[in-house]
Amino acid sequence: MLDVRELSCGRGGVALLSGLSLRVAAGEAVILRGPNGSGKTTLLRCLAGLSQALAGQVQVDPEAVVFSGHADGVKATLSVRENLAFWASLYGTGSHEAGLAAMDLAALADRPAQQLSAGQRRRLGLARLAVVGRKLWLLDEPTVSLDARSVGLFADMVRAHLAEGGAAVIATHLGLGLEGRELDVSAFRATEAVAAAADPFGEALT
Amino acid sequence: MLDVRELSCGRGGVALLSGLSLRVAAGEAVILRGPNGSGKTTLLRCLAGLSQALAGQVQVDPEAVVFSGHADGVKATLSVRENLAFWASLYGTGSHEAGLAAMDLAALADRPAQQLSAGQRRRLGLARLAVVGRKLWLLDEPTVSLDARSVGLFADMVRAHLAEGGAAVIATHLGLGLEGRELDVSAFRATEAVAAAADPFGEALT
Amino acid sequence: MIGLIARDLKMAVRAGGGFGLSLAFFLIVVVLAAFAIGPDTGALREVAPAVLWIGALLACLLSLDRMFALDWEDGSLDLLATAPLPLEGVVLAKAVAHWLTTALPLTVAAPVLGLLLNIAPEAVGWLVLGLLAGSPALSVIGAFGAALTVGLKRGGLLLSVLVLPLYVPTLIFGVALVEDRAVPTLGLLAGITLFSIAALPFAGAAALRMNLR
Amino acid sequence: MIGLIARDLKMAVRAGGGFGLSLAFFLIVVVLAAFAIGPDTGALREVAPAVLWIGALLACLLSLDRMFALDWEDGSLDLLATAPLPLEGVVLAKAVAHWLTTALPLTVAAPVLGLLLNIAPEAVGWLVLGLLAGSPALSVIGAFGAALTVGLKRGGLLLSVLVLPLYVPTLIFGVALVEDRAVPTLGLLAGITLFSIAALPFAGAAALRMNLR
Amino acid sequence: MSFWEFANPRRFMALSDRVAPVAFALAALGMGVGLIWGFFFTPDDFRMGSTVKILYIHVPSATMATSAWAMMFIASLIWLIRRHHVSALAAKAAAPVGLTFTIIGLLTGAIWGQPMWGTPWEWDPRLTSFLILCLFYIGYIALWAALEDPDTAADLTSVLCLVGSVFAVLSRYAAVFWAQGLHQGATFSLDKEENISDVFWFPAVISLAGFFFLFVALVFYRTATEIRVRRLQSIQMRERMA
């Protein structure tokens, strides 16, 4: 479903990760680990096609991907239901009820997102995944500020997704209660040499 | 240092918590627990004086309090150092080096906050605490998106603060590696009756 | 795309950026102009079309820097960029929503406002036509500018410095139309609009992609 | 307080909201006015003071809704509200920073712009005086309006609808001053400014507190 | 070797080391000869009197101001299509030079206008569109200044330059449509006889050449500097990330 070969990606033209290869098959979950600033978000954004790879290639069907970042585009002035309905309509998957059910938001459905607590808001952000009907989930620290029970809900949602032949790449520092292959990003940290090579101004004056 | 008696507080005039009493002495840390939406943030904002109590009283010297919420007012266009220096100058405590040291930001000091990863950014938000020189810390989910090491740094910082006779009230879902009294907020959930009583329009129509 | 437009309209209305508000805004602009220029109606008639067109520019500018900035800050833009709808569509949708909430009300109200500024009755029709044909360009050009500056916090001023020069042709022809009431002028105005609608969404989408990476 | 002002200025400059940019902005406003009103310098001279004052209003409005909105969105406002500096101080500091980045450049550039609009040389001095005495009111009033609407996303238009009516007196006297060149008018202008500076920061701070709770 | 070789920063540095000084010498020569000849060895104009001599500064700077933008347009295209960093930096380097020429054109024009038209500023289409050009320069430079990441800045400013050019041309014609001016037509048109006579024309051409080489030299120098700056930035960036 996702096939990454010798990928090197970075920020502002400077390589952060290099030589990273990764295959994710249907029904499989990969959990990205690594200390703060090791490049998890950078990698996910590259996989999602938001930033270009500096080298190597990413083989993935863009029609199959959904990305969810640190900030979970929840619109404060819209109600929970409206937020989900919007994404459902945008992705052309009719109903948003699945999302409400998945993250147990039915009780909050008609509340303006403004009036959600941090965790409730995050749940709304995650519920979006159940609504868009994409195969490959790229999630960046999904369980931030969720309580134990909601983490459970999330884990169930992911399991169900995998069971249906979906796949997920999840960057997190926390335990998710998910069995999945772990990948420590920091192992692929780009060396000074690689970074210099990727940089067009690497040898301008030398 | 903090003395709360029979406090009831809420959002939009509706009581969420009621009958909550809490004393925090110098050198003591209280950890607020409770599921999403149970009212931790609401309580902290009330203690910080951002919202008024619906009943009961909060005794605390406002000059001793510093509050840190879900969003950690980091200015993207300013460098890490400038961000800290600003708070230091605002609180009239000369130097900001303490903050850089406390959360190990020295290496990032001159980087625009824009270019920080989520965790690095959060660390910057927390470093502010070490700079303002206040006795009572009111922290709302401080360790969100921090890696294990940074959580350790944070715990050390809090311990040092307590050792100097400071105090802290910390709302979190995560383990902090801090020994402190735990308080489950959900135990004080306001009953329908209380909520109705607090609500000026409670019996308008009955 | 319809969904996106609908969402933006809904949010604009909720945040008190609705139809009535823009009307109020134009009323104020007209009143201010009256105060600034002085009571004598002759001078007012002179500058009436100018006032209305400037009002349109203003309404655009004032709601411009929020066009993408909000979606950028709360992360929606990342999500939209990875959504099935191509970014060009997003830019166009934003522009349409923006036009519906700012320029359209003015166009509808123009006759009344024109009355206040006592424009010659026969000129009013041309004024409305001109606004209809020209104002979409303002929104699309604005969307392009907003896309360029989305990354900058408080890029408000920079945004207007970038966008206003691009407004010049539209403004010139729009005002001229009320004077000369000639079909060719109207054609030129429509031409600019069509060109902007055809070309700028691509430029805007490109700018957004560059900002997102 | 100085710290806060310094911070805001720094951020404004970083985001390309610097001094030179505001100058460019006013240049554009003048050019647009010329396009809208027509090349003949007679008519232009008539409305010149109006154009410059409207320009000042504009520059204010454009940078206004970001004044508190950004600090609100990233949580800084909560932190500022619990900081030693009283909220009144915060509002005032914001207003000062805003004035320094918008109105001051205009005041400095006024003579040159006046030249473009060929205002009578002897009137220019009064124009500058008027701007100096009057424009601070614009920023302070604006800060109050921004504080009222800080909670709302995309409050841009609403904000201006709230604020513009409050600008009317300043505008009237400001324009009048250039015509009658009378000290009393200047006095009135200064009076409005002093009153605003004395009273509005408190109102603004109150509004902020209500929005925060 | 192909022209694109110079897209390599290092090659470009080598080139500029060789070319820039030559261009600078030519600039000094051209401007020296042209201006001295123009100022001291040409008759006064029957209409404009000695004020005509300002033409030797005004016209070349005005011409170069427009040409500079054209050069930026091409450089931006090259950057967007072939991703050659040097061309992006060359565009960046050219902008302030172009702006300066524009301002000189405006000032000399204004000074000239006082005696000729009795007013320093007249809302003449050409003057006005020149003023707009000035605004485009400012916007372009401001955008470069405002953006943090150099590559993003290069991309966005290039897009702005392309779109801006289209609208600059549009507004040029709109301005003509808007008012007919009292400003001269083109001097350096092919049938030059039509407006000014050889005595004024030759020195004008020579000083124009001088201005042109001045522009070339400055752009080379500034581009080289920009390359050094970028080199420095990326080193710092890598250190930060390491």
Ligand code: HEM
């Ligand atoms: C601020 C006022 C003025 C501005 C902005 C201005 C601008 C320009 C511009 C843009 C050009 C075009 C150069 C080119 O061909 O590319 C030009 C050329 C010229 N200007 Fe001016 N000008 C101004 C005032 C004047 C005045 C007052 C005179 C004399 C009466 C004058 C005489 C000329 C002449 C003779 C040319 C050469 C014709 C040509 O090369 O196009 N200009 N000026």
Ligand SMILES: Nc1ncnc2c1ncn2[C@@H]1O[C@H](COP(=O)(O)OP(=O)(O)OP(=O)(O)O)[C@@H](O)[C@H]1O
């Ligand atoms: N916009 C940016 N420009 C330049 N560098 C950046 C930018 N964003 C992040 N970085 C740097 O790139 C590195 C990787 O950042 P990234 O966000 O990928 O880390 P991360 O693994 O997601 O960390 P976290 O666990 O804190 O989210 C960090 O050193 C960070 O400082």
Ligand SMILES: Nc1ncnc2c1ncn2[C@@H]1O[C@H](COP(=O)(O)OP(=O)(O)OP(=O)(O)O)[C@@H](O)[C@H]1O
């Ligand atoms: N602005 C608001 N207006 C009205 N109700 C709100 C508002 N913000 C939160 N609430 C409601 O108040 C309750 C408590 O919210 P609060 O943010 O205090 O919970 P919390 O304990 O902080 O949850 P979390 O752990 O997710 O942060 C929730 O049910 C929430 O829906």
Ligand SMILES: [Mg+2]
């Ligand atoms: Mg991350």
Ligand SMILES: [Mg+2]
């Ligand atoms: Mg909370």
